[in-house]
Amino acid sequence: MKLILVGQFIAAHGIKGEVKVKSFTEDPLALGDYKIVQDESGSNKYNLKIIGENKGALIAKVRGIADRNAAEALVRTKPKLYVTRDQLPELKNGRYYVEDLKGFSAVSDKGKMIATLTDIHNFGAGDILVLQPIEGKEFMLPFKEPYAGDLNIKKRSIRIMIPHGWLADEKPPKPEKEAAEKSNKKKTKAEK
Amino acid sequence: MARSVWKGPFVDGYMLKKADKARASGRHEIIKTWSRRTTILPQFVGLTFGVYNGHKFLPVSVTEHMIGHKFGEFAPTRIFVAHGGTEKKTEEK
Numbered sequence: 001m002k003l004i005l006v007g008q009f010i011a012a013h014g015i016k017g018e019v020k021v022k023s024f025t026e027d028p029l030a031l032g033d034y035k036i037v038q039d040e041s042g043s044n045k046y047n048l049k050i051i052g053e054n055k056g057a058l059i060a061k062v063r064g065i066a067d068r069n070a071a072e073a074l075v076r077t078k079p080k081l082y083v084t085r086d087q088l089p090e091l092k093n094g095r096y097y098v099e100d101l102k103g104f105s106a107v108s109d110k111g112k113m114i115a116t117l118t119d120i121h122n123f124g125a126g127d128i129l130v131l132q133p134i135e136g137k138e139f140m141l142p143f144k145e146p147y148a149g150d151l152n153i154k155k156r157s158i159r160i161m162i163p164h165g166w167l168a169d170e171k172p173p174k175p176e177k178e179a180a181e182k183s184n185k186k187k188t189k190a191e192k
Numbered sequence: 193m194a195r196s197v198w199k200g201p202f203v204d205g206y207m208l209k210k211a212d213k214a215r216a217s218g219r220h221e222i223i224k225t226w227s228r229r230t231t232i233l234p235q236f237v238g239l240t241f242g243v244y245n246g247h248k249f250l251p252v253s254v255t256e257h258m259i260g261h262k263f264g265e266f267a268p269t270r271i272f273v274a275h276g277g278t279e280k281k282t283e284e285k
Contacts, residue, residue, distance in 0.1 A: 125252040125266040142240055142251040146220050163222045166242065166249075172226040173206060 003040065003082040004099060007031050010078065012071035013059050019071050020057040021048070021081070028058060033089075037081040046081065096151070105157040106131050106148075115139075117158060131160070139167055201231035201260070211236055224249055228264030243267035 032050035047063035115131035127143035150159040242249030
C-alpha cells in the first residue's frame with residue numbers, strides 16, 4: 001500500500017513521555033487528525049495526540065509512552081511517520097494530491113503522448129510540472145494555461161503545450177563588457 | 193549593504209528587450225534567461241521566464257507579488273530533496 005510521509009519524531013520533551021514531532025503536512029496541526037500513524041515498515045503504529053507547539057515543532061503525547069525513558073527510546077532512531085493513502089481526506093473539486101498526479105501521461109492537443117509527469121514542484125513562482133519525455137532529457141513546464149491544463153483523472157492524462165524553443169539547447173549571451181573588449185581588440189588588430 | 197536607491201533596481205539590459213519582444217509577439221513563449229541577478233520589474237508581470245539554475249531552466253511565471261525580488265530567488269540551485277510523499281496539494285488552473 002502506498003505510504004505518505006507526514007512527520008518525524010525528533011526528540012523527547014519533558015519528563016511525562018511527550019515527544020517533539022516535525023510535521024510535513026500543509027497545515028502542521030493536521031498531523032493530529034490522523035488517528036493512527038505508522039513507521040515505514042508498518043510494524044509500529046502510534047496513536048498521537050498533539051498537545052502544543054515548540055520552536056516550529058509539535059509536542060505530542062503517544063499512547064503507551066508514559067515517561068522520559070520510554071520517550072527517548074521511541075525517538076532514538078528518529079522514525080518517520082507515515083499514513084496510508086486511504087487515510088488522507090477527500091479534497092474539493094479541482095484540488096488534487098501531488099502523489100495522485102504522478103505518473104500521468106502528458107499529451108499534446110491532438111492526444112499524442114509526449115511525456116510522463118514525474119513530479120510537481122513549487123519554488124514560490126507557481127506549480128511546476130516535471131516531465132520525462134519518452135526520449136531525451138527531463139524538462140519542466142508551468143502548471144497553468146496555456147502550457148498545461150485539462151486534467152483527465154479517468155484517463156490519467158494532462159494536456160501540455162511545449163512553447164517554441166523551450167527544449168532547444170542555447171548558450172548564454174556573452175557579458176556586455178567582454179563582448180566590448182573583444183570587439184576593441186579586433187579593431188586594434190585590424191588597424192595594425 | 194543595501195543597494196543605493198538612486199541607482200534604481202538592477203536589470204540586465206537585454207532582459208527588457210527580450211520581455212518587450214515576447215510581449216509584442218503575442219506567442220506564449222518562455223523567455224530563457226541566465227540572468228538570475230535581474231530584479232523583477234512591473235513590466236515583467238504576466239510573462240513566463242525560464243531561469244537557469246546551473247543545470248536546467250525552471251519556469252517562473254511572474255506575478256505582482258514577485259516585483260522587487262530577483263529571478264534567482266525562484267530557481268534554487270541545490271538539489272531539492274522532497275519528503276517523498278509529503279501531503280502536498282495542487283490546484284488545477
